Every structure is written in structure tokens, then in C-alpha cells.
Amino acid sequence: MNFEVITKDTRTRARRGRLHLAHGAVETPVFMPVGTQATVKGMTPEQLKALSVEILLCNSYHLMLRPGHEAVGRLGGLHHFMGWDRPILTDSGGYQVFSLSALRNIGDDGVEFRCHLDGSTHFLSPEGAVDIQKALGSDIMMALDDCLGFPAEHAAAAASMKRSMNWADRCHAHFQKVADDSQALFGIVQGGVFADLRRQSAEHLVQRGFPGYAIGGLAVGEPNEVMYEVISAVEPFLPEDRPRYLMGVGTPADLVEGVALGVDMFDCVMPTRHARNGSLFTSGGHIVIKHARYKEDPGPIDSKCGCPVCQTYSRAYLRHLFMAGEILSSVLNTVHNLYFYLDTMRRIRQFIEFHRYDELLTEVRRRSSSAMEE
Amino acid sequence: MNFEVITKDTRTRARRGRLHLAHGAVETPVFMPVGTQATVKGMTPEQLKALSVEILLCNSYHLMLRPGHEAVGRLGGLHHFMGWDRPILTDSGGYQVFSLSALRNIGDDGVEFRCHLDGSTHFLSPEGAVDIQKALGSDIMMALDDCLGFPAEHAAAAASMKRSMNWADRCHAHFQKVADDSQALFGIVQGGVFADLRRQSAEHLVQRGFPGYAIGGLAVGEPNEVMYEVISAVEPFLPEDRPRYLMGVGTPADLVEGVALGVDMFDCVMPTRHARNGSLFTSGGHIVIKHARYKEDPGPIDSKCGCPVCQTYSRAYLRHLFMAGEILSSVLNTVHNLYFYLDTMRRIRQFIEFHRYDELLTEVRRRSSSAMEE
Numbered sequence: 024m025n026f027e028v029i030t031k032d033t034r035t036r037a038r039r040g041r042l043h044l045a046h047g048a049v050e051t052p053v054f055m056p057v058g059t060q061a062t063v064k065g066m067t068p069e070q071l072k073a074l075s076v077e078i079l080l081c082n083s084y085h086l087m088l089r090p091g092h093e094a095v096g097r098l099g100g101l102h103h104f105m106g107w108d109r110p111i112l113t114d115s116g117g118y119q120v121f122s123l124s125a126l127r128n129i130g131d132d133g134v135e136f137r138c139h140l141d142g143s144t145h146f147l148s149p150e151g152a153v154d155i156q157k158a159l160g161s162d163i164m165m166a167l168d169d170c171l172g173f174p175a176e177h178a179a180a181a182a183s184m185k186r187s188m189n190w191a192d193r194c195h196a197h198f199q200k201v202a203d204d205s206q207a208l209f210g211i212v213q214g215g216v217f218a219d220l221r222r223q224s225a226e227h228l229v230q231r232g233f234p235g236y237a238i239g240g241l242a243v244g245e246p247n248e249v250m251y252e253v254i255s256a257v258e259p260f261l262p263e264d265r266p267r268y269l270m271g272v273g274t275p276a277d278l279v280e281g282v283a284l285g286v287d288m289f290d291c292v293m294p295t296r297h298a299r300n301g302s303l304f305t306s307g308g309h310i311v312i313k314h315a316r317y318k319e320d321p322g323p324i325d326s327k328c329g330c331p332v333c334q335t336y337s338r339a340y341l342r343h344l345f346m347a348g349e350i351l352s353s354v355l356n357t358v359h360n361l362y363f364y365l366d367t368m369r370r371i372r373q374f375i376e377f378h379r380y381d382e383l384l385t386e387v388r389r390r391s392s393s394a395m396e397e
Numbered sequence: 398m399n400f401e402v403i404t405k406d407t408r409t410r411a412r413r414g415r416l417h418l419a420h421g422a423v424e425t426p427v428f429m430p431v432g433t434q435a436t437v438k439g440m441t442p443e444q445l446k447a448l449s450v451e452i453l454l455c456n457s458y459h460l461m462l463r464p465g466h467e468a469v470g471r472l473g474g475l476h477h478f479m480g481w482d483r484p485i486l487t488d489s490g491g492y493q494v495f496s497l498s499a500l501r502n503i504g505d506d507g508v509e510f511r512c513h514l515d516g517s518t519h520f521l522s523p524e525g526a527v528d529i530q531k532a533l534g535s536d537i538m539m540a541l542d543d544c545l546g547f548p549a550e551h552a553a554a555a556a557s558m559k560r561s562m563n564w565a566d567r568c569h570a571h572f573q574k575v576a577d578d579s580q581a582l583f584g585i586v587q588g589g590v591f592a593d594l595r596r597q598s599a600e601h602l603v604q605r606g607f608p609g610y611a612i613g614g615l616a617v618g619e620p621n622e623v624m625y626e627v628i629s630a631v632e633p634f635l636p637e638d639r640p641r642y643l644m645g646v647g648t649p650a651d652l653v654e655g656v657a658l659g660v661d662m663f664d665c666v667m668p669t670r671h672a673r674n675g676s677l678f679t680s681g682g683h684i685v686i687k688h689a690r691y692k693e694d695p696g697p698i699d700s701k702c703g704c705p706v707c708q709t710y711s712r713a714y715l716r717h718l719f720m721a722g723e724i725l726s727s728v729l730n731t732v733h734n735l736y737f738y739l740d741t742m743r744r745i746r747q748f749i750e751f752h753r754y755d756e757l758l759t760e761v762r763r764r765s766s767s768a769m770e771e
Contacts, residue, residue, distance in 0.1 A: 060717070060718075060721045060723060061714070061717065061718075062718060062723050062724075062725040064723065064724050064725070065724040065725065065728070066725070067725065067728065067729070068709075085721075089717065089720065089721060090692065090713065090716075090717045090720075094692065094693050094713070097693060098693060098695055098711060098713050098714075099695070104711070104713070104714050104717075105714060106709040106710055106714070318464065318468065319468050319471060319472060321472055321473070335442075335480040336480055337472060337478070339464065339468070339472050339478070340435070340472075340478050340479060340480070342464075343434070343435065343463065343464045343478075344434075344435075344436060346463065346464075347434045347459075347463060349434060349436050349438065350436075350438055350439040350724055350727055350728070351436045351438070351439065351440070351441065353724055354439070354441065354724070354728070355441070
């Protein structure tokens with residue numbers, strides 16, 4: 024793995040970069056669509072490529088349980104399995120263990136949990152998380168971390184962060200033993216909303232030395248300003264020549280704000296999940312396609328959108344598909360929402376290249392406040 | 398509309414033809430995928446075109462109820478509405494009124510029924526069926542017919558057939574009044590399993606004069622041999638220079654047999670519905686993808702298949718998608734099954750062109766009997 028910073032914006036912390044991974048290059052800042060179960064829901068790989076998706080995120084938790092990471096490994100790895108030859112990032116499984124599974128017993132060695140599908144018991148250790156992601160063969164794997172709920176007291180956040188740092192060390196050591204150049208392991212900064220803990224965590228990870236750093240434990244219910252403050256508190260302690268990944272974030276406005284604070288990578292289920300629920304992003308805010316007002320609306324979702332759905336289909340047709348429960352509703356809505364996200368990232372990269380990122384920031388903040396007034 | 402018979406097989410009744418419709422040409426014999434609610438479930442128009450689909454069938458019953466044929470008409474017609482610029486055939490709605498709706502009151506003027514969605518009451522008359530299909534703007538519309546159940550006595554079949562002939566006359570007369578050259582109206586031969594009634598029905602319709610003739614009321618539960626006998630009984634009374642359409646049929650073997658008996662057009666939900674249920678057609682019979690034996694099967698659905706799914710994905714991945722309830726399962730399975738059907742039609746057309754259709758017939762019959770032995 025190699026990361027180059029191509030240019031930096033002059034008035035914000037925004038950076039325009041390029042990530043070289045085993046399965047290809049990724050222009051940053053980048054948004055990674057989520058392919059939880061080895062598929063971005065409703066999308067073929069061809070459709071993702073037509074949207075110029077360069078990297079996907081897949082969830083180790085789901086894949087270790089079904090069909091099993093060892094099976095995926097025997098079947099040639101995740102890329103071959105799902106027919107996607109561009110880069111993949113996998114998470115460690117930790118977040119889903121904490122959010123989806125039942126009966127978690129967390130200890131220093133890892134976490135025991137019950138599978139949300141069949142109730143079977145499993146144990147996830149730092150070393151196990153690396154082994155799972157090695158079997159999957161992702162380009163970027165993530166260290167196992169302890170995922171703190173929100174809100175949390177300083178003492179709880181400190182203990183959780185220390186456990187995460189211990190696990191990061193163990194992932195790092197195990198990775199050195201078992202992995203090769205085709206994969207990279209990122210560390211994850213934790214510490215809740217506390218700047219001192221976040222700094223301590225960042226410094227710990229940087230001392231250990233990772234090719235990339237994630238900021239975890241955000242977008243878990245805290246106010247947006249708190250999220251931005253935490254990013255601002257962490258960023259100065261992360262090396263400039265390594266990519267920064269803000270996990271699980273966020274709205275289009277969050278992406279623009281995050282980039283201004285120095286973030287290079289994002290992932291979120293929002294565009295794909297919202298699409299299936301009929302909530303569509305537009306330049307004037309989101310629309311809920313099932314509304315009766317769209318019943319005979321001949322216009323596109325967004326007249327300013329260049330996506331293939333907006334070129335062909337009316338709001339009336341998309342409403343019809345949604346009301347009829349048709350598969351194509353999810354497909355077309357997902358194409359549109361992913362296009363909106365990827366187009367947002369294209370604009371982000373362009374504004375950085377022109378060293379005028381503050382203009383984009385101003386535009387997005389104005390749009391957000393006017394959308395809220397509607 | 399214009400139909401040309403390009404060549405005829407020498408030893409069977411198979412014909413190779415071309416149908417010229419308002420939205421383009423269709424090579425026959427042809428299979429029409431079913432796009433019930435203005436979408437072939439799970440497929441984009443681009444995917445259908447990549448499969449070389451030339452004509453779709455859409456259901457008037459569903460569209461008159463949701464979003465409403467008048468709304469579709471105001472939105473520019475069905476082609477524009479669903480983004481499909483190739484030919485469309487619509488049925489009259491009659492079959493679904495008889496199979497899906499509740500509380501049917503059938504009279505000489507039409508049929509009153511309750512919508513399966515909201516219980517609202519509607520009335521479908523022969524003239525109304527034409528008006529609905531005119532609003533939809535399909536290339537081929539179908540006359541309203543009285544759909545007889547199976548089994549039925551001769552007297553009941555005769556009464557039902559006579560009502561259908563009366564309705565066909567009324568559709569024909571109303572069509573002359575309201576429609577234009579951009580649409581064609583097909584008549585439907587009825588008469589149950591009785592050769593004398595089928596002949597009477599065919600002669601009635603031919604005397605009235607339609608640009609194409611359908612054989613209705615088959616594939617409703619009767620044995621396959623009975624279906625083939627009925628087709629054989631009807632075919633001599635249909636003009637050679639008009640297309641013959643066998644409605645709602647059938648298995649791949651049915652298509653091959655039907656063509657041998659002089660049929661030019663088919664439609665059936667089987668490939669698309671089976672796909673969503675995980676039942677996949679192969680040259681060696683169908684496979685049920687959820688079977689545990691495919692859990693780590695690295696091979697394609699069918700090693701002899703040239704479809705894009707078989708080029709890329711393993712049975713193991715397709716099983717995983719099915720077990721995980723992923724949308725992509727329906728999408729990829731549908732691509733494969735439709736390819737199988739369309740490829741069967743391509744082979745049918747080739748064997749007719751080479752005047753060796755009996756060889757295909759022999760091959761398919763041998764394969765069917767060996768598949769049954771498995």
C-alpha cells in the first residue's frame with residue numbers, strides 16, 4: 024500500500040490524494056459504498072463500476088458467520104467470490120458484534136457473542152479478526168476495537184480506549200506474522216468524545232506505526248458539532264502522509280465537513296439504505312418518493328442530477344415501483360443515491376484541486392440551513 | 398403491424414418469421430419476458446437489452462389498478478413510463494381478473510370484480526379493455542376473453558367460448574373506432590380442450606380478421622399432451638401469414654414443442670419467478686440453488702451456459718446471496734434464467750433456418766426424459 028498527497032487546500036485541512044492498493048488506485052477523498060454481505064444491496068459490480076465506485080467496504084462480522092470466511096478463502100477470496108476486482112476494505116467485525124449480536128461477554132482477550140442468525144456462540148479476538156480478514160483477502164483490513172456506546176463517562180471511555188489500543192497492538196503483531204504485502208492493516212483511534220483520550224489513542228497508534236488511521240466511535244448518536252470537534256482534536260496527531268478514515272460517516276454535508284478537517288476516506292450505509300426506503304438525495308434536500316404528490320410527476324428525482332436514473336425515469340415511475348414493492352425500486356433508487364454521494368466526492372476533489380474548498384464548504388452550509396427551513 | 402414468414406421447416410410446422418411493430422422488429426419464434434407491473438422483476442431495461450430481449454409482455458390488470466392506465470397515458474404511455482423503447486404486448490386483464498381478483502360477477506357486457514389490492518370494485522368490458530390498452534400504448538393489445546377453468550364440461554366450454562367470441566367482436570369493433578396504426582389487436586382462440594369448439598372459435602376469429610391470433614386457455618392444469626393436441630387442432634384453421642401466440646406457456650421443452658406445432662410467440666412468468674425462488678435452468682435440468690451441496694461449489698450454474706452470470710459467479714456465491722436474502726440473488730438468477738430462455742429461442746430459430754428442426758425436437762425430448770430419470 025502506498026498513499027500520496029497530491030495537493031492540499033490552502034484555507035482548510037482538505038487534502039487531495041491517491042491510495043495505491045493491491046487491486047488498484049483510489050482517488051481520495053473517497054466514499055466507500057457498503058457491501059455488507061459481499062454485495063452492495065441491489066447492485067451488480069458492473070453497475071458499481073458504471074458509477075465509478077473505486078473501493079467497497081464489506082463486513083467481516085456478516086461474512087465470518089455466512090458463508091464463513093474460511094469458505095470465502097477456499098473459494099478464492101472475497102474479490103473472486105463477489106466478482107469485484109477493485110479494492111475492498113473490510114472492517115474487523117467489532118462494530119457489528121457490539122450492535123447486532125446478543126449476549127456479548129467482553130474480556131481482555133476478545134469478545135464472545137451469539138450470532139444474530141442462529142444463536143450460535145463465537146469468539147472474536149484481535150488475532151482472529153486479522154485471520155478472518157486475511158482469509159477474505161481485503162486490500163485494507165481494520166484492527167479489532169472495543170466499541171463504546173454513547174454517551175459514556177471519561178473513565179469508561181478511557182478503559183475502552185486502552186483495551187482498543189491493546190487489541191490494536193495485538194492485531195499489528197499478528198498481522199506482521201501472517202499477512203503479506205497484498206494487504207494493509209489500519210489502526211483505529213478511540214476515546215469517545217474526550218480530546219485527551221483521543222490524543223492518547225492517536226499517539227499510541229502512531230508510535231506503533233500503521234499505514235493508515237481510522238477515527239472510530241463517532242456517528243453513534245453524538246451531536247454533529249461534537250463529531251467535528253473530535254476529528255479536529257485527533258487530526259493534528261495523525262501523520263500527514265497516511266490516509267485518515269472516518270468510519271461510518273455520514274450525510275453528504277458530513278462528508279464535506281469531514282474533508283475540511285483532513286479526512287480522506289468515508290463509508291456509510293446511508294445512501295443505500297435510504298434508497299431502499301425510498302428516501303432520495305437531491306441538490307435541494309432529500310425527497311420521500313412514496314408521497315402522493317409524486318403520483319403523476321413527470322420530472323426526474325433531481326433536474327440537476329446527471330445520473331442514469333434521472334436521465335430516464337420520472338418520479339411517477341419511481342413512486343409506482345416503490346408502491347408496488349418492485350425490486351427495481353431498490354435498484355434504481357440505489358443507483359441514484361450512490362451517484363449523488365460519488366458526485367459529491369468528485370466535487371470535493373475538484374474544489375480541493377482548485378484550492379477553493381472553502382467555497383464548497385460555504386455552499387453546503389448555506390444549502391443545509393436553507394433545506395432545514397423548508 | 399406486419400408479419401413475414403422468412404422460412405419454414407420441412408418436417409414440422411415450425412416457422413421462422415419477423416414481426417414489424419411500431420417500436421421495432423421482433424424475430425420469431427419469440428419468447429416475451431413478463432413485466433407485470435411495468436418492470437420485469439429485478440431487471441433494468443439495459444439488462445434486458447443486453448440479453449437481447451426484443452419484446453415484453455405487461456399486464457393490463459395490474460396497471461389499470463396501479464398506477465392506473467389513465468395516469469400512464471398522461472405520463473406518455475407505457476414505453477416512456479418504464480423506459481423501454483422496444484415493443485410491448487399487453488394482455489387484456491381478463492386472465493388476472495379471473496385468477497387474482499375476488500367477487501367476480503360475469504355478464505354478457507363484461508366482468509365486475511374487486512381489486513386484490515384494496516377491495517375496490519371495477520368493471521372490465523370488451524370496450525374498456527381496448528381503451529385501457531390504448532391508454533397504455535402497447536404495440537400489441539389482446540381482446541378480452543372469458544377465462545375458463547380446467548377441467549370444464551363441453552357445454553360450459555362452449556358457452557364461455559361464445560362469450561369470448563362476442564367480446565372479441567366488440568373489441569374488434571371498438572378498436573376500429575378508437576385505435577390507430579401504432580397498435581395491433583390480436584384475437585384469442587378459446588374452447589377448452591374440445592377440438593370442435595377450438596375450430597369454431599378459430600374460424601369465427603379468422604372470419605372477423607385479426608392481424609394475429611392467440612391460443613388462450615391452455616397451461617391451466619391440463620396434461621401437456623392435451624395442450625399439444627389442442628394446438629394441433631387449432632393450427633390448421635389459422636392463416637399462415639399471421640403470427641400465432643400461445644399464451645402463458647411454458648417450460649423450455651414446451652417452447653420447443655409449441656414451435657414444432659406452428660407457434661410463433663410465447664410468454665411465461667416461469668423463468669423470472671423461478672429465478673426469484675432460486676430455481677435455475679440448466680442444460681441438464683433445473684437446479685435448486687439453496688441446496689447445501691452448492692455451499693462451496695466453485696463452478697458456474699451451467700458450464701455450457703454463455704450468460705454473464707455463468708461467466709463470473711460461482712454456485713457458492715449465488716447460494717450465499719439466496720440464503721442471505723440479497724436483492725442481487727433475484728437479479729443474477731433472473732439474468733441467468735432469461736438468458737436460458739432466450740438462448741433456447743435462438744437455437745429454435747437457427748434449427749428452423751437450417752431446416753433441421755426435428756433434430757432439436759429429438760434432442761429436447763431425449764433430454765427431458767433423461768432429466769426425469771435423474
